[in-house]
Every structure is written in structure tokens, then in C-alpha cells.
Amino acid sequence: MEEEVLLEVKDLHVSYKTHGGEVKAVRGVSFLLKKGETLAIVGESGCGKSATSLAVMGLIPQPAGRITGGTVSFKGQDTVKMSPKQKRKNQGVDMSMIFQDPMTALNPTLTIGSQLTEGIVHQKRATKAQARKKALEMLALVGISNPEERMKQYPHQFSGGMRQRIVIAMALICEPDLIIADEPTTALDVTIQAQILELFNKIQKETNVAIIMITHDLGVVAKVADRIAVMYAGKMVETGDKRAIFYRSGHPYTQALLHSVVRLDLPSNTLKPIEGAPPDLFSPPAGCAFSERCPFAMEVCEHVQPPTTTLDSHHTVDCWLLDKRAVENRQKVENLLNQGESS
Template sequence: MTDKILEVKDLEVSFLTYAGEVKAIRGVTFDVKKGEAVAIVGESGSGKSVTSQSIMQLIPSPPGVYKNGEIIFDGQDLLNLNNSEMEKVRGSSIGMIFQDPMTSLNPTMTVGKQIAEGLIKHQGLNKSEAMERAVEMLRLVGIPNPEARVKQYPHEFSGGMRQRAMIAIALSCNPKLLIADEPTTALDVTIQAQIIDLMKDLQNKFGTSIIIITHDLGVVADLAQRVVVMYAGKIIEQGSLDDIFYNPQHPYTWGLLRSVPRLDSKGQRLESIEGTPPDLLDPPKGCPFYPRCDYAMEVCVNHFPEETKITDDHKVHCWLQHPDAPKVDVPIKIGGANNEAK
């Protein structure tokens, strides 16, 4: 896969609040190839959802402001499109699954009408054709008895079925890119597994590119081919799934991996990352993770590290990669690797 369906270049997004300018996204650059699943991970407040909403131009203005950057989707910069032009892209070429289906679905409309709405608008189907397609979509996402379910309202669906309905809406116009913002957060583990399997099946069937926003590294391991790690509005590491899970290079990525429960470490306490993320009203000049980092050096305080290429796909922003930095072993055993705690 060499063709890129999406390129985000040096994106900067701020929110102008009564307290000042919140610099939510600060120079984010990544891409998504055709047919690829990319996961964006990080703690709450790291900028994951703002990044995904920026791609869809769902940031309310005011208070949101696009300060810099490009979002190139299928050859055109989405930031140059006006509202009517962007409406043709949303739901048609790019679909989105939101975090909470109960608040994302319209409680006053049947599920079938909500699926049919996009089909009528973007594909020019009449009402009866759109409703037939809505039944097909509910069947495709594994909802039993779709002929009856299509006439029901969201409150008559379980949590897992509502999420499946959201996926049906997002995929109804066969988009080239699907953005899933925490699609399994409110679901129990068995339903989570079903939703992930469903997304994998749909990706294989239609070749849809996927961006999944999550803090659950178990979901990442099961779905993504590439991982982008965000912290304080910046990308601090990105690489293939194997790069991030088997050869992580940033102390923040180490912390995320150490906080994941493992079946082979019975009886051990889960570790947390001490401290809190920085205030983005006044973000630090240097590495934003330095106040919480066990390996912080003087240079980390005032200078953000340049990008270091570990491989063509694996990139990291960390002063530990500098030739003059002290040697540090990865302080975690990952996937059978022989890295011992320092």
C-alpha cells in the first residue's frame, strides 16, 4: 500500500476561551494509506478527538480556530472547502462513528430514517429505495430481524445494537475513510470484541481506510496496522503496530504499555503514569512529557526534540535518541522481548 488517502500536515488548532488560547493541536503530521487502519492513542486531553473532528471540520467556530496546516483528503485540502462543499464530503466520502451512540443518534427518528437520510442526500435514492438499503445495512452489521428493527427508535436498541446502527449510518454511502472515535468505550468486553470483528470484516470487504481513536491498547492490537501516539496536542511517536508494541522508543509510550493488564503477569499491580498532562493554555516550550518523565534531562525543559527516524515508518520525538544522551534500556518486557527493567 503506497497510495495515501489522507495526509494531515503541520495541523494547528486552538480554542479561544475566556481564560485564553487553548493550543489543542500543535503541529500534527500523519497520513493514512488506502485500506489501512491507523490508531491514534493517548490519554484524555491529548488531542485525539480534536484531530478527528478537525478532519471532518466539526470544530465549532468560535471558539475553535484552524491556525495552520493542511488536511489533504483524496487530493483536495479539506480546510479550503466551504460548508456546502464539506457537507458533500461528510457521510459520503468520510464516515464517522461517534463515541456515544445514544447521544449521537436522533431519539425522535427511527433508525431506518437516520440511515436513509444520508442515502437520499448523497446518493439520490428515493425514500423506498433508501429504506431498502437501510434494511440491507442493518443486516450487514449483524442486527437480527432488520425489517422490523428499521422501524424502531434508538431507545429500543441495546448499547451494542446502537453502536452497530451508528456503523451502518457511517458505512451506508460506502465512504473511502471511516473515523471511529472511541467506538467501544461504553460497551462491555464481549460487545467490544464483536464491534472490532465487525469493523475488521467491513474493512476487508470494502477496503475502507480506518482511523480509530482510542486509549484502549487492546483494541489497537486487534485492529490497527499503524499507531500514532499523541500527548499534549503533539505526536510524540508513530510507527507500525510491531514498532510500537515490540520496540517503543518514547518514555510515554512505555508508560502506556506498562498500564495495560497482562495475562502473564498475574498478581502484579498495574502501573500508572504519575502526574498530570500540561496546561495547554500555556504549553511547555520543551518536551511536554518532561515533568512526568523518569529520564528527563535539562535539554527537555526548553527544547522540543527533533524527529528521529528509527526506520522509514517508525519516528519518535525524544532527546534520549540523541547521540550524547545516556543509554536507557526499555523498562518493560513486551511481547516476549528480553528488555529488562533498568
């Protein structure tokens, strides 16, 4: 039986008003997330990953930011149309968010115990005894030893990796269906990163929670993701399962991202940075946003948005190079070249 769709985002648009004008941060993003699945959203800084996750959570900062179009359907309800009171019921209970800096996510003046129990007492009306019991269970789940003593301590008494585990415990304590993790391993060293990623895998197996992982690190993606969505300049340019993205990527930007990652099985001179810079989202380009940096760009790429090409049931790419007409023209050129070589 096919797994139930938990979250469906359709044609989402998010803008921010600044002194310089309106930044169109998210420009028509659509995706699905099923129960118990991990979706990784990857891309360079400023591509709209975090704005997408904040829109899903209903946390777009107002009045500067606003959702200008689209729907966010969570468990069959459009959260965009919810009242602030309804959104607060969702936040922390049905869906939770893990921010990238655990030190700023924790209150330095309160004990870990009081911060862990606060949400479940207010949101689920648990007694203090019930909340304490649940907090101890969550600390044990995320690998914090001696939880009874740790509950009495303050954030500064924990290492960065331990603080991140506590933030994950806080996100899990109300038993949400969805966790959004925004760059959860950025501030951690490599060894602790690996431990946190293993922890996400363990938690998902034990709780069947769905996870959206926001990251620019493809190494993180390889560890935890079931499916990957590649974002560029406010749009998702390629989506697919992990094997499709890593081994059969179809968009030049995805391929450029993969070539810019250090690999131990290849010589260091194979590392290729992506030349140029992303476009200005005050005035987004009419065509493909990657065309100015793309070595394969055609004239049509600059002026017209590329269509979505479905390569298989789980793999889509927005690129003119995969359009039927471009494929036919490329085949004709190759045939002519082959004829010239044989004559």
C-alpha cells in the same frame, strides 16, 4: 504496487478560545493514511485525539475553535480551505464519523429506518426504494437480525451494542472512503466491545474503507490497528506499525502507557500508573511536554522540542534520548562503568 495515500495531514494546529485564554489543543500534528488501512490514535484524555479527528472532518466548533495552521489533504484536496458547502459534501459521503455514545448520535424520536435512509436520500439523491434497500443491506452487514422489522423500531428498543452497530451502518451507508471512529467501544461491556471490533475488521475486509480509530485503550488498538500514533499534549510523540509500538517502543510515554495496562501474563504488581499530570495547554512547555513526568528527562528536554528520530521506514520517535549525541554520551558512560567494574 504501493497503496494510494488517501489522507495526508501536515503540521496541523487547532486552538480553542475560552474564558481563561486560548487552549492549543493540537500542536503540529502530521500523519498519512492509505486506502484500506487502520490508524489508531492513542493517548490520555485531553491529548488532542478528538480535536485532530474533528479537524479532519471539518467539524471544529466555531467560533470557539479554529484551525490555526497546517493542511488536511483528503484525496488530493485541502479540506481546510474548502467552503462550508464543499465540506458538507465531504461529510457523510466521502468521510463519516462514529461518535462514542450511540444514544446521543441517534434521534430518539425517529425510527431507525428513517435515520438510516436520510443521508443517502439527501447526499446521493437516491429514491426512497433504493435507500430502503441499501439500509437493509447495511443492517445485515453489521449483524442486525430481522432488519425489515428493526427498521420500524426506535433507538430505545435496542441495546447499547445494537445501537452502536446501527451508528456504524449509518456511517457506511453512503460508502465513504474514510471512517473516523471516536472511542467507539467506550460505553460498551467487554463482550460487546470484542464483537464491535470484529465487526470493524469484517467491514474493512469487505469494503476496503480506511479507518482512523481514536482511543485510549491499547487493547482495542491491538485488535484493529495496522499503524499506531501516540499523542501527548497535542503532539504525536511516536508513530509506527503495531509490532514496533508494542515490542520496540522508543518514547518513554509510550512505554509508560504500555506499563499501565493490565496484562494476564504478568503479576498484578507490575502495573505502573503514570505519575503526575499532563501540562497546561493554555501555555504549553517550550521543550518536551512529557519531561516533567519522564524518569529519564535531561535538561535539554525542558527547554527544546525534541527532534524526530526515524528508527526505520515505519517508525518515528520524538525524543532527545534517541538523538545521536545522547546515544553517544550514554555509550561513553556505559563504557566507563564497565571499565570500573573490570579493574
